[in-house]
Amino acid sequence: MKYISTRGQAPELSFEEAMLTGLARDGGLYVPSEIPTLSHDEIAGFAGLPYEEVAFRVMWPYVSGSFSAEEFKGIIARAYAGFGHAALAPLKQLDSNHFLLELFHGPTLAFKDFAMQLIGQLFQTALKRRGDSVTIVGATSGDTGSAAIEAFRGLDAVNVFIMYPHGRVSEVQRRQMTTPVEANVHALAVDGDFDDCQAAVKDMFNDFDFRDSVHLAGVNSINFARVLAQVVYYFTSAVALGAPHRRVSFTVPTGNFGDIFAGFIARQMGLPIEQLVVATNQNDILHRCLSGEGYFKGDTIPSISPSMDIQVSSNFERALFYAYDQDGSAVAQLMDELKSGGGFNVSQGAMQALSEVYTSGRASEAETSATIKSELAASGELLCPHGAVGVKVAQEHLKPPVPMVTLATAHPAKFPAAVEDACGVHPPLPPRMADLYERPERVTRIANDLGAIEDHIRKHSVH
Numbered sequence: 001m002k003y004i005s006t007r008g009q010a011p012e013l014s015f016e017e018a019m020l021t022g023l024a025r026d027g028g029l030y031v032p033s034e035i036p037t038l039s040h041d042e043i044a045g046f047a048g049l050p051y052e053e054v055a056f057r058v059m060w061p062y063v064s065g066s067f068s069a070e071e072f073k074g075i076i077a078r079a080y081a082g083f084g085h086a087a088l089a090p091l092k093q094l095d096s097n098h099f100l101l102e103l104f105h106g107p108t109l110a111f112k113d114f115a116m117q118l119i120g121q122l123f124q125t126a127l128k129r130r131g132d133s134v135t136i137v138g139a140t141s142g143d144t145g146s147a148a149i150e151a152f153r154g155l156d157a158v159n160v161f162i163m164y165p166h167g168r169v170s171e172v173q174r175r176q177m178t179t180p181v182e183a184n185v186h187a188l189a190v191d192g193d194f195d196d197c198q199a200a201v202k203d204m205f206n207d208f209d210f211r212d213s214v215h216l217a218g219v220n221s222i223n224f225a226r227v228l229a230q231v232v233y234y235f236t237s238a239v240a241l242g243a244p245h246r247r248v249s250f251t252v253p254t255g256n257f258g259d260i261f262a263g264f265i266a267r268q269m270g271l272p273i274e275q276l277v278v279a280t281n282q283n284d285i286l287h288r289c290l291s292g293e294g295y296f297k298g299d300t301i302p303s304i305s306p307s308m309d310i311q312v313s314s315n316f317e318r319a320l321f322y323a324y325d326q327d328g329s330a331v332a333q334l335m336d337e338l339k340s341g342g343g344f345n346v347s348q349g350a351m352q353a354l355s356e357v358y359t360s361g362r363a364s365e366a367e368t369s370a371t372i373k374s375e376l377a378a379s380g381e382l383l384c385p386h387g388a389v390g391v392k393v394a395q396e397h398l399k400p401p402v403p404m405v406t407l408a409t410a411h412p413a414k415f416p417a418a419v420e421d422a423c424g425v426h427p428p429l430p431p432r433m434a435d436l437y438e439r440p441e442r443v444t445r446i447a448n449d450l451g452a453i454e455d456h457i458r459k460h461s462v463h
């Protein structure tokens, strides 16, 4: 399997090369040159299998040129050994036709552990074989950073620098980034918002001298290996509810469009997905765009679901690539318009293609809080604010008898203040993390200035 850039001007790479590179040199994102399909019988055969076995069967066609089957099985086993639930991604029933996919049983209590734990093991295996080392730089709105630090802590072939917007992540998220003691992981609190952090990462990748001098690698949601890891739970959950004999819908709380794009891949691979619903909070650029209003940046407004406080959604470029029939130059032009003019209109043909795959909805702050409260009363389920955005939007898209699965992307204890304000219940941390508030923190506050950030990283990365 070869990987190509969404902007059509970068060299084709293997899975391993695309994974270690992150962003393509033409500024685009890597996607597989073709999406493999699974037959009806192959999907039916997933019924009753352990998560790890489905993970192997779904991901194998994408990675087979880069790892042996034995290596890849070991990688999957190690990646998911630290999860706190035997099913890894259990389904709960909310209503006769509505299910919650709990993706928060990993070490940092959010769905990003599914991808990041796998990437940690993939990187370690590939770098060990090459005798190489890398510097991982990431921007986080909260959950990516802690998941990356947790996945790479103590791996001496990898330096990790995670930038987060100072004062805009929850205390649990911050502590998960600032309390690990390993010398190879570094938290940077940037005076700016998430989009500033994400722009700094992009600029570092486009600074080829810097990129080469520190062996820069990216594990942000632009990394295709991360998208791939997330494809698996669409299959496990849909099959548990009767697929492929029956169609299933999904609602996905969305920020950077990585998780929902994994749903698109699952659909292209042959999983019978009826609706793929994009759920946004008040930062609703994706909902506006999918409603036909064009893709125009607004100001990011802090919300109680901070991991979705995003105005430039990096993985949406991948959705556009397919909507524009894999025309890299059309995508490159849209991205130029976004950079120079703050937005672009989507062509009629591409809008048509998008609307065949995605629907969308938005939840206000008040609706999100009200949903936390009403869902607790209706089913006893305590939602985090991101999951609540999903549940609210899903309720507007139920089409019985097609089951709806809403992705619960984080544990409520990651956002205790918002949850308690909404319903009066304080969500406790699971026992394995109970001492998080007592551990000492280590963090560098830094200006939103590319030169200062690059200097800091040069000085503190070890090769």
Ligand SMILES: *Cc1c(COP(=O)(O)O)cnc(C)c1O
Pocket: 110, 111, 112, 142, 143, 144, 221, 253, 254, 255, 256, 257, 258, 259, 260, 307, 308, 386, 409, 410
């Ligand atoms: C990252 C994150 C999201 C958004 O996921 P994307 O893949 O960026 O769309 C939603 N909820 C939580 C809790 C997250 O951490």
